[in-house]
Amino acid sequence: xxxxxxxxxxxxxxxxxxxxxxxxxxxxxxxxxxxxxxxxxxxxxxxxxxxxxxxxxxxxxxxxxxxxxxxxxxxxxxxxxxxxxxxxxxxxxxxxxxxxxxxxxxxxxxxxxxxxxxxxxxxxxxxxxxxxxxxxxxxxxxxxxxxxxxxxxxxxxxxxxxxxxxxxxxxxxxxxxxxxxxxxxxxxxxxxxxxxxxxxxxxxxxxxxxxxxxxxxxxxxxxxxxxxxxxxxxxxxxxxxxxxxxxxxxxxxxxxxxxxxxxxxxxxxxxxxxxxxxxxxxxxxxxxxxxxxxxxxxxxxxxxxxxxxxxxxxxxxxxxxxxxxxxxxxxxxxxx
Amino acid sequence: xxxxxxxxxxxxxxxxxxxxxxxxxxxxxxxxxxxxxxxxxxxxxxxxxxxxxxxxxxxxxxxxxxxxxxxxxxxxxxxxxxxxxxxxxxxxxxxxxxxxxxxxxxxxxxxxxxxxxxxxxxxxxxxxxxxxxxxxxxxxxxxxxxxxxxxxxxxxxxxxxxxxxxxxxxxxxxxxxxxxxxxxxxxxxxxxxxxxxxxxxxxxxxxxxxxxxxxxxxxx
Numbered sequence: 001x002x003x004x005x006x007x008x009x010x011x012x013x014x015x016x017x018x019x020x021x022x023x024x025x026x027x028x029x030x031x032x033x034x035x036x037x038x039x040x041x042x043x044x045x046x047x048x049x050x051x052x053x054x055x056x057x058x059x060x061x062x063x064x065x066x067x068x069x070x071x072x073x074x075x076x077x078x079x080x081x082x083x084x085x086x087x088x089x090x091x092x093x094x095x096x097x098x099x100x101x102x103x104x105x106x107x108x109x110x111x112x113x114x115x116x117x118x119x120x121x122x123x124x125x126x127x128x129x130x131x132x133x134x135x136x137x138x139x140x141x142x143x144x145x146x147x148x149x150x151x152x153x154x155x156x157x158x159x160x161x162x163x164x165x166x167x168x169x170x171x172x173x174x175x176x177x178x179x180x181x182x183x184x185x186x187x188x189x190x191x192x193x194x195x196x197x198x199x200x201x202x203x204x205x206x207x208x209x210x211x212x213x214x215x216x217x218x219x220x221x222x223x224x225x226x227x228x229x230x231x232x233x234x235x236x237x238x239x240x241x242x243x244x245x246x247x248x249x250x251x252x253x254x255x256x257x258x259x260x261x262x263x264x265x266x267x268x269x270x271x272x273x274x275x276x277x278x279x280x281x282x283x284x285x286x287x288x289x290x291x292x293x294x295x296x297x298x299x300x301x302x303x304x305x306x307x308x309x310x311x312x313x314x315x316x317x318x319x320x321x322x323x324x325x326x327x328x329x330x331x332x333x334x335x336x
Numbered sequence: 337x338x339x340x341x342x343x344x345x346x347x348x349x350x351x352x353x354x355x356x357x358x359x360x361x362x363x364x365x366x367x368x369x370x371x372x373x374x375x376x377x378x379x380x381x382x383x384x385x386x387x388x389x390x391x392x393x394x395x396x397x398x399x400x401x402x403x404x405x406x407x408x409x410x411x412x413x414x415x416x417x418x419x420x421x422x423x424x425x426x427x428x429x430x431x432x433x434x435x436x437x438x439x440x441x442x443x444x445x446x447x448x449x450x451x452x453x454x455x456x457x458x459x460x461x462x463x464x465x466x467x468x469x470x471x472x473x474x475x476x477x478x479x480x481x482x483x484x485x486x487x488x489x490x491x492x493x494x495x496x497x498x499x500x501x502x503x504x505x506x507x508x509x510x511x512x513x514x515x516x517x518x519x520x521x522x523x524x525x526x527x528x529x530x531x532x533x534x535x536x537x538x539x540x541x542x543x544x545x546x547x548x549x550x551x552x553x554x555x556x
Binding site: 156231246 | 346349377462463483499
């Protein structure tokens with residue numbers, strides 16, 4: 001290992017192909033991303049992966065030049081092996097394996113969800129938070145205990161971001177999904193007045209959004225005002241997440257909350273979490289929006305933490321894991 | 337109500353006060369407003385859960401599952417008054433360390449009680465070791481029925497046991513699987529082997545629905 005370890009990280013779990021380079025001190029040396037944007041509908045995994053293939057070399061070259069390093073200076077290659085969409089993951093993994101093997105660098109497996117948390121901790125200074133991870137593909141309440149991030153709540157079906165986006169698409173109000181900094185559902189909800197009855201489904205520590213989505217769309221078809229449906233829909237969806245987070249907080253006794261993932265950028269959700277946290281005298285940290293989105297930097301940083309604790313993976317064992325649960329990953333860099 | 341009122345626990349959704357209810361040692365459980373919720377939404381949810389909890393405590397008791405006796409309910413004020421159970425929360429008991437034979441007996445009994453609930457068409461909705469109290473005379477009580485429901489659906493029973501397993505995994509990772517096997521053993525005593533197998537498979541299916549991976553990978 002050189003005196004200042006430098007790791008290059010590759011992210012390709014969903015719509016973003018990212019290459020990040022960081023050093024041991026937590027300096028972000030490079031952050032280059034390419035995003036696949038579907039013309040209509042959701043992400044088409046195969047198309048996304050083909051797009052990644054076409055841009056990967058440019059992105060990696062650009063990252064190296066941005067960091068003013070060559071492959072010689074890189075100590076290890078980190079790659080997000082999951083969770084995510086199969087074709088997208090395989091593209092990133094193939095490129096990472098090729099780099100590791102050609103340049104003879106160790107390969108480090110990184111769990112995408114862990115990476116979201118670690119970059120959030122690095123950039124906000126949170127030490128041992130209860131994490132609310134809400135994005136297009138994930139809805140997770142997690143906190144460190146006994147060597148791993150343990151799950152204190154999650155969705156039984158759809159992810160929060162996906163629920164909001166599908167609702168917006170089906171309601172014909174998206175794309176664009178973001179208007180004036182608000183998700184389009186929040187945007188209309190802010191003009192809503194009446195709360196309509198919709199299913200509020202909390203089961204133990206878990207939430208479920210599929211019934212809510214169906215019921216909300218039905219209300220629209222029955223002619224209820226869009227604004228009221230949006231308000232009721234997002235009240236249910238967000239409150240369910242905040243309630244489960246609150247239970248997690250009561251259960252774990254953590255003194256910090258860290259919001260990560262794409263939906264964490266929602267000012268409405270954030271303010272709900274802050275209101276809840278104030279009550280417990282808990283400090284809320286929000287990952288800077290730029291790094292709440294998928295990026296290579298978080299993979300590089302988490303890879304670096306793992307590498308320093310001796311975590312590497314032989315190339316012929318570096319399978320992608322589409323459904324790699326966060327509580328399957330050992331976290332040797334956290335202290336009890 | 338007279339005598340002193342003492343706040344003994346601040347839960348995630350309710351305050352628990354120790355009170356004297358006409359000479360009976362009792363708990364007043366008050367569901368508190370959450371200002372992160374829209375006010376109209378908030379009051380509807382709290383009322384619904386208060387009345388639901390009172391009903392479910394009563395039904396469960398009738399089903400032969402020890403639960404605190406409901407002494408009073410005020411839906412508008414969103415509180416209920418229930419009998420005080422003097423004992424130790426199962427989670428704390430486990431964390432203190434108990435011998436494995438006793439642990440086994442307790443979890444088999446937990447399984448039996450869940451079986452009694454399910455055989456009477458009730459699912460608890462929040463089965464955790466924090467919601468079970470071992471009374472001093474060794475009676476095991478279930479508490480916290482705010483998320484309970486009337487249901488005899490296999491799906492709901494599966495979710496119920498899945499939640500039990502999940503909470504064991506996050507709270508007591510060292511003993512989770514052993515404890516859960518004991519729960520299933522006790523459950524089978526009440527529900528029969530055949531039904532237990534069905535529910536067990538349902539739990540597997542729920543875990544395989546996407547986000548519960550280990551099993552899913554093994555399948556392929």
